Amino acid sequence: MTDQSTRTRRAAFDIRLIIALLIGVYGLVLTIMGLAFTADEDITKAAGVNINLWAGIGMLIFTALFVLWTVLRPIRVSEEPPSGE
Amino acid sequence: MHVLAAANLRLDAKAIDYLLLAFYFVLVLGIGYLARRQVSSSLDFFLSGRSLPAWVTGLAFISANLGAVEVMGMSANGAQYGLPTAHYFWIGAIPAMLFLGIVMMPFYYGSKVRSVPEFMLRRFNRPAHLVNGISFALAQILIAGANLYLLANVVNLLLGWPIWVSIIVAAVIVLTYTALGGLSAAIYNEVLQFFVIVAALLPLTVVGLVKVGGWQGLVDKVTGSPGGATQLHSWPGNQLTGFGSNFLSVLGLVFGLGFVLSFGYWTTNFVEVQRAMASKSMSAARRTPIIGAFPKMFVPFIVIIPGMIAAVTVTELMGENKTALLAGNGAPSGATFNDALLLLMRDLLPNGMLGIAIAGLLASFMAGMAANLSSFNTVFTYDIWQTYIKKDKPDQYYLKFGRGVTAGASILAIGTAFIASTYSNLMDYLQTLFSFFNAPLFATFILGMFWKRMTPHAGWSGLICGTASAVTVFVLNKTGVISLPGQGVSFVAASVAFVVDIVVSVLVSLVTRPKPDEQLVGLVYSLTPKSTRQHETTGEDAGWYRKPGLLAGIALALTIVLNIIF
Numbered sequence: 070m071t072d073q074s075t076r077t078r079r080a081a082f083d084i085r086l087i088i089a090l091l092i093g094v095y096g097l098v099l100t101i102m103g104l105a106f107t108a109d110e111d112i113t114k115a116a117g118v119n120i121n122l123w124a125g126i127g128m129l130i131f132t133a134l135f136v137l138w139t140v141l142r143p144i145r146v147s148e149e150p151p152s153g154e
Numbered sequence: 155m156h157v158l159a160a161a162n163l164r165l166d167a168k169a170i171d172y173l174l175l176a177f178y179f180v181l182v183l184g185i186g187y188l189a190r191r192q193v194s195s196s197l198d199f200f201l202s203g204r205s206l207p208a209w210v211t212g213l214a215f216i217s218a219n220l221g222a223v224e225v226m227g228m229s230a231n232g233a234q235y236g237l238p239t240a241h242y243f244w245i246g247a248i249p250a251m252l253f254l255g256i257v258m259m260p261f262y263y264g265s266k267v268r269s270v271p272e273f274m275l276r277r278f279n280r281p282a283h284l285v286n287g288i289s290f291a292l293a294q295i296l297i298a299g300a301n302l303y304l305l306a307n308v309v310n311l312l313l314g315w316p317i318w319v320s321i322i323v324a325a326v327i328v329l330t331y332t333a334l335g336g337l338s339a340a341i342y343n344e345v346l347q348f349f350v351i352v353a354a355l356l357p358l359t360v361v362g363l364v365k366v367g368g369w370q371g372l373v374d375k376v377t378g379s380p381g382g383a384t385q386l387h388s389w390p391g392n393q394l395t396g397f398g399s400n401f402l403s404v405l406g407l408v409f410g411l412g413f414v415l416s417f418g419y420w421t422t423n424f425v426e427v428q429r430a431m432a433s434k435s436m437s438a439a440r441r442t443p444i445i446g447a448f449p450k451m452f453v454p455f456i457v458i459i460p461g462m463i464a465a466v467t468v469t470e471l472m473g474e475n476k477t478a479l480l481a482g483n484g485a486p487s488g489a490t491f492n493d494a495l496l497l498l499m500r501d502l503l504p505n506g507m508l509g510i511a512i513a514g515l516l517a518s519f520m521a522g523m524a525a526n527l528s529s530f531n532t533v534f535t536y537d538i539w540q541t542y543i544k545k546d547k548p549d550q551y552y553l554k555f556g557r558g559v560t561a562g563a564s565i566l567a568i569g570t571a572f573i574a575s576t577y578s579n580l581m582d583y584l585q586t587l588f589s590f591f592n593a594p595l596f597a598t599f600i601l602g603m604f605w606k607r608m609t610p611h612a613g614w615s616g617l618i619c620g621t622a623s624a625v626t627v628f629v630l631n632k633t634g635v636i637s638l639p640g641q642g643v644s645f646v647a648a649s650v651a652f653v654v655d656i657v658v659s660v661l662v663s664l665v666t667r668p669k670p671d672e673q674l675v676g677l678v679y680s681l682t683p684k685s686t687r688q689h690e691t692t693g694e695d696a697g698w699y700r701k702p703g704l705l706a707g708i709a710l711a712l713t714i715v716l717n718i719i720f
Contacts, residue, residue, distance in 0.1 A: 128353060
């Protein structure tokens with residue numbers, strides 16, 4: 070999976086992980102809210118949809134895909150020429 | 155006058171909503187801190203060291219524009235005009251974005267200029283450079299103020315804070331991460347903001363559609379509401395343009411909005427072009443606006459449709475209220491179309507989702523303002539300070555100066571936030587600004603890039619006459635000499651500015667002396683060797699899915715399909 074032959078290393082800062090962190094936490098909180106803490110009147114308000122639960126699950130799936138992408142295609146920083154970066 | 159003041163919009167936010175919101179702000183500031191470590195020269199600060207991948211700059215490209223204009227303004231337009239609002243996306247953005255990527259980017263990126271005004275300096279002369287640089291800087295401060303004011307309004311509704319407190323707190327947050335991490339922090343945050351905005355608006359749209367009984371339910375309700383069934387088809391959009399005749403309306407949309415306004419905005423506005431300039435290769439720079447075009451196509455569905463739903467389900471906007479608002483009177487309920495999105499959130503979203511929706515809204519305002527600040531500081535530092543006032547200082551001087559300018563600009567934006575508050579329809583206000591500054595610019599650029607005979611003096615005189623004629627049309631309409639309701643006046647003003655610019659430029663070029671050919675290499679089509687206009691197709695730029703031309707073709711085809719369906 071990780072190609073050791075190229076003289077590169079993983080970049081310390083990858084915006085994809087921060088996006089995944091934010092949406093992941095949001096998804097987790099919403100899913101828990103949807104399962105346990107969303108009152109019936111709130112569900113009626115949202116036209117009978119438990120939107121917390123569904124949006125939460127959607128965000129968790131999104132997070133999983135983003136993490137997968139980050140793992141499969143990491144940002145590589147070339148180690149040899151530190152040219153301006 | 156307060157834009158959103160009259161109706162009761164206080165959202166029932168609870169601790170969990172504040173927590174979700176706070177988490178977002180922690181990450182926003184964290185990105186500023188992390189990006190700071192990548193800043194060691196002025197080029198890092200102002201152009202991210204030209205090192206970002208295309209998908210990042212592509213998302214930032216549309217996110218920079220996904221500020222107050224799109225989210226509040228477009229859902230307000232959706233409530234007022236219905237689906238014709240989609241023209242602002244499909245006609246008013248996509249073709250211009252593709253054109254920028256395919257035709258113009260090779261000159262911007264290839265010539266290694268650091269800003270759009272710098273291109274003016276090299277292609278024409280100092281007056282042209284100053285006209286462009288100063289008008290751009292002014293516009294950015296005004297627009298940053300408008301974004302700030304809207305943001306403060308939303309915070310005011312949510313937390314009940316006084317407007318002025320919200321304006322200052324919001325300005326300080328944006329200032330902190332922009333001054334720390336420069337363009338990289340702004341761009342990374344724009345990408346994050348894009349996802350938060352989608353996470354906020356997509357569930358809102360879904361719940362809204364369920365509430366009105368699906369798409370068919372929305373069609374039935376809108377047909378039965380004031381405004382009627384014409385709001386369900388994007389063409390010919392008479393209500394939007396304010397033209398009675400279908401032919402004029404379509405002409406106004408295609409030429410005024412689709413050609414002059416949108417090409418002026420998307421291809422010459424440095425806020426947008428800067429994002430592409432920050433990418434890591436010519437290929438990535440050309441792909442930036444093209445990649446951005448794909449999500450851009452679908453943004454109207456999560457912005458306009460909630461507006462339409464609000465206009466037929468929210469008590470304060472329905473029935474007699476909508477009739478009164480469409481007639482240009484105040485609604486009995488005191489609500490305006492600008493409230494549409496907030497009212498819908500109040501009616502539909504439970505705590506939890508509500509917090510994310512608020513985060514999404516605040517994100518969109520900050521995206522807009524940070525984009526204005528990060529492009530303003532680049533133009534002010536490179537094009538005004540370094541070019542005319544303090545030349546030949548060490549690079550670190552300009553880096554420090556750029557951080558200082560960012561702070562100064564934030565203070566000015568706080569001032570202009572109060573100017574923005576005097577207009578009730580923010581869309582009109584922003585469109586007016588764009589038509590003054592941008593419409594003649596596109597004419598000058600396109601003529602300058604393809605006609606090497608165009609002279610330096612033609613550059614600035616065309617711009618000034620074009621801008622002046624746009625102002626004239628606007629003033630004539632205000633004073634009642636001509637009368638164009640709706641957005642039509644912007645389209646006409648932009649078209650007039652474009653034509654006047656071309657005519658003046660050609661006439662002046664014929665009587666003044668052009669620049670020698672060797673100074674125009676890389677700046678004019680016929681004098682630029684083909685190799686410098688082309689991009690690498692190896693390494694990280696290889697693969698059919700990275701070909702700008704092919705991607706642009708797919709984007710264009712999809713847009714045409716969307717226009718046929720709706």
